[in-house]
Amino acid sequence: MRLSQRRYMRDILQRAGITDCKALATPASVTQPVCQATGSFDNPTQYRRLAGALQYLTITRPDLSYSVNRLYQFMHSPTDEHWGLLKRVLRYIKGTLEYGLCIAASENSDIHAYSDSDWAGCPVDHKSTSGYAVFFGKNLVSWVSRKQRTVARSSTEAEYKGLADVCAEVTWVVSLLRELGLGPISTPTLWCDNLGATYLCANPVFHARTKHVEVDxxxxxxxxxxxxxxxxxxxxxxxxxxxxxxPLPAAQFATLRGKLNVVPHLPCA
Known part of the structure; x- marks a missing residue:
């Protein structure tokens, strides 16, 4: 089964007036950092309407989550530069109208999740962006891209905050599955690419470099x-x-997009 919003995507492009635009391979550029540009866009209402429409689209397009989250950070006062970022997302959608989230039968019901954070990745306020992907078997069931509320003083802290978010989400997923009578459920596995945060989860010693991390x-x-x-x-x-x-290079982005089960209108593997 493939979850798709193809008609909705075409409607968004029509509302933006760029139905005949040139398609792009990625929704965000790796060479164009976002800054708090001066000036303002002459039609902020149009920007907000389209950004809001894109937010609804992420229900079936997790590959858009990071870019849409970034657009939402400038809803209060968009500039011409931010409008250019939004149009890039639309041009990416133009080339991926046939894509949707694939749901297929799975051989197991294991829960595993991936958590990652880009430490101090925002050049405006130096806050980190966290993201996670939760899988039930081989199907993606929950995902998020979110800027952290506070500035992290180390990459370990940024990654550990991300782990806290996905831990809460996995706990909720397990609780929901048990309420539905689906069990027994094996111990969920969280995957993190930061050794410091991984060790901190199991080490009872409260390291000096993490004393400032909130207790919760x-x-x-x-x-x-x-x-x-x-x-x-x-x-x-x-x-x-x-x-x-x-933002990721086109080849890496396409590889991860496929692993998240965002695929074109073809029979699921």
Missing amino acids: YHFVRDKVSVGELQVHFVSTKDQLADIFTK
Whole structure:
């Protein structure tokens, strides 16, 4: 089964007046950092309407999550530069109208999740962007791309905050599955590409470099200690959540998009 909003995507392009635009391979450029540009866009209402429409589109297009999250950060006062970023997302959609989220029968019901953070990735306020992808079997069931509320003082802290978010989400997914009578459920596995954050989940010693991390984030370690979760290291090249934290080159973006089961209108593998 493939979840698609093809007609809705065409409607968005029509509302933007760029139905005949040239398609692009990625929704965000790796060479164009976003800054708090001066001036303002002459039609901010149009920007907000289209950005809001794109937010609804991420229901079936997780590959758009990072770019749409970035557009939302400038809703209060968009500039011509931000309008250019929005049009790039639309041009990417133009070339991927046939894509949707594939749901297929799975041989197992294991829950595993990928968590990643781009430390101090925003050049405007130096806050980090976190992202995660939660799989039930081989199907993607939950994902997010979100800027963290506070500035992280280290990459370990940024990654650990991301782990806290996905830990809460996985806990909710497990609870929901149990309410539906689907079980038994094996211990969920969280994958993180930061060794410091991975060790911190299992090490009872409160390291000096993480004393400033808020206490509520350490419920991850409590979950691990009682066997409700297990956290393992994954190399950056295999980190699926990378697509939710930063712009990526076209080849890497396409690879991760496929691993998230965002595919064109073809029979599911």
